[in-house]
Amino acid sequence: MSADYDVVDLIRLKRDGGALSHAQIDWLITAYTEGAVAEEQMSALAMAILLRGMSRAEIRQWTAAMIATGERMDFRSLTRPDGSRRLTADKHSTGGVGDKITLPLAPLVASYGVPVPQLSGRGLGHTGGTLDKLEAVPGWRASLTNAEVLEQLDAVGAVICAAGPGLAPADKKLYALRDVTGTVESIPLIASSIMSKKIAEGTDALVLDVKVGTGAFMKNYDDAAALARTMVALGTDAGVTTTALLTEMDTPLGLTAGNAVEVQESVEVLAGGGPGDVVELTVALAAEMLAGVGLSGVDPRENLRNGKAMDSWRAMITAQGGDPDAALPQPRHQHTITAEASGTLIRMDAYAVGIAAWRLGAGRARKEDPVQAAAGVRLHAKPGDTVQAGAPLMTLCTDDQQRIPRAEQALAGAVDIAAGSAPAAAALIKSRITAADI
Structure with missing residues (x-):
């Protein structure tokens, strides 16, 4: 460890609007990870950062210091028959409702010969977790060793798995x-948390899906854009080709929110069908990932149509012990919510649907809580659709019937139906941020 500092001096420095030096940051992160800085002291510093912010140089060094507390993955051994290196591409989403995009995206990009090391997480609160969804597939396992990840990338091209404890252990503690x-809301701390793991993962290109809206962590565009710019800057400074798409999350993505129900919808997309918004975002992110490793001008829809993406999905699921042909879990109980009036559905609040899915058992309040594979919400209409009074709007799915009333409570006031035509739908992709924009 470098020369010791007085952590109280660092707290005062940041509290008063000063900038932490590289050496101070390196010492602080290492000392905190090793337990030499008390939790209450780091709490005070985190609050000072929330209130005072950090410069680009500070955030870059903070991220690098967190990476340095653990291991780094290395995919440079992935080569083509001619000996040239195969560049890897990855995607990170800031989380939303019905956001199953990783499931069809990873095999789609892999179907073009681009390895995708997709380290994913579990759900917490109203946002679903990719690993929870995939664990609805019988036999599928989330935990792989680094050697297994590398072997599967070489043989299959796509891996979706849990991040190992060796990546940026400082981040887990912080x-x-x-x-x-x-x-939690501090943009420098959010950005460094996400990017420390993604940079340590060793990917060559990274595409960020930054959600904006009621069902997203970032509720307004300006905050989401600030987070996107900060993360693109961190990736760029670390030598990772990084772009970000800001995408709409006032309305749930697709027609499902939950675990097995989202897997089923993802398979529909891989089969060349599926809801239009899920297909649109999957294709847009795939095009960005492919461009990031030099494959510009590719239309990813082609491999959704010709079955190559589905072949990659089946190989990926099989390689991790899953059975792509097995029946997905079905809920023991279902309850349908109907439209209270006839007209045009003009609003469906993503946050409310996410809370309902959580209360049905699809999510967790604490990291150690179990989830139900069959729990979730199926949507029968989306904003812009014409509905009739008494027609189904959504079906609640759960293994525990006692959960249904609280899920219904979450959906009170979540839907607006009005006479006349619907206003123009908000663009799914709001903007694109690249290194040139920062």
């Missing part, structure tokens, strides 16, 4: 602290 000290 994330838990932020969660209980009211500092």
